[in-house]
Amino acid sequence: MKRIGLVLAGGRATRMGGADKGLVTLCGEPLAHRALRRLAPQADEVWVSANRSFPGYRAVLPEGTRVIPDLRKDFPGLLAGIEAAMAAVPEAERDGTWIITVPCDSPFFPANLSEELLRTALSLGTDAVFAEAGGSPQPAFAALRSTLLPRLSSYLDQGGHRVRMWLEELGAAKAGFPDLSDFRNCNTPEDLEEAAKRAAEGEPATGSSAS
Numbered sequence: 470m471k472r473i474g475l476v477l478a479g480g481r482a483t484r485m486g487g488a489d490k491g492l493v494t495l496c497g498e499p500l501a502h503r504a505l506r507r508l509a510p511q512a513d514e515v516w517v518s519a520n521r522s523f524p525g526y527r528a529v530l531p532e533g534t535r536v537i538p539d540l541r542k543d544f545p546g547l548l549a550g551i552e553a554a555m556a557a558v559p560e561a562e563r564d565g566t567w568i569i570t571v572p573c574d575s576p577f578f579p580a581n582l583s584e585e586l587l588r589t590a591l592s593l594g595t596d597a598v599f600a601e602a603g604g605s606p607q608p609a610f611a612a613l614r615s616t617l618l619p620r621l622s623s624y625l626d627q628g629g630h631r632v633r634m635w636l637e638e639l640g641a642a643k644a645g646f647p648d649l650s651d652f653r654n655c656n657t658p659e660d661l662e663e664a665a666k667r668a669a670e671g672e673p674a675t676g677s678s679a680s
Contacts, residue, residue: 471566472583474512475537475554476504477547477609478519478526478573489522491573492529495661496668499529501573511583512569516557518550546630547572547609548621555618563615572609575654576664579646586612589644597641599633603649608633610652611641 478491478501491501505515516535519526526536537557539549551570558566567590569583579585582600590598590612597617600610609632617639624635646652655661 470587471562472512472569472587473554473558473566474505474508474515474569474571474583475551476501476508476515476517476573477550477570478504478517489519489525490655491517491519492522492525493574493655493661495576495655495664500576500655501526502529503576504571504573504578505530505534507576507578507580508569508571508583511580516554517573518547518554520544520550541625545625547632548625548630548635551613552618552621552625555613555615555621558615563618566615568611568613568615570609570611570613572654574656575610575652577651577653577667578610579648579651582610582646583612585644585646586610589642590614593642595640595642597636597639598644599636599641600646600652601643602646602652605649605652606633606643607646607652608636611636 492499495503501517505517508515516537517526517530518537520539523536537553540553540556541549551568554568567587569586571578586598596614598612600607629635655664
């Protein structure tokens, strides 16, 4: 089994003034780099999904990091980034390859995220599982077998774009995590300030819930 971590950094970031969120810094570190660093011990390799600022990503990410652009135009959402990553996996390897997704703007996701997602998926025999914390679904944090590519492409072709809706259509399982604050993300400059306080003080931040 191969685990590919995928940092999702291809959104519009409208509540962050349109800035490329993956390149926004938290305590001097770009959010995409922080997410990659946290995810790297949990995966065999880590890719970044992005749609713009490619020179910027090449400048701040470790040399050789694979940056995957969407196959679709006009920023269609997180699922398009996941689709592009699945398509980048050689077809012969898809059955044994899992994509572990995290949004770039959630700087404190659990160190055992990949382990728990895959443990749940394998124990239940499912091809899709996502996180839930404190009863709150966190669909952007998911483990997906790459063989789901045709079903994902079909959903996008039909105009679908909501991550949670697609996962529910699949009958995806949920993996429980104890602390909702670990999944908080930085949608606004105010969220980023709270995250900086947590990074500096080790206290839970109060940013927006990932969706």
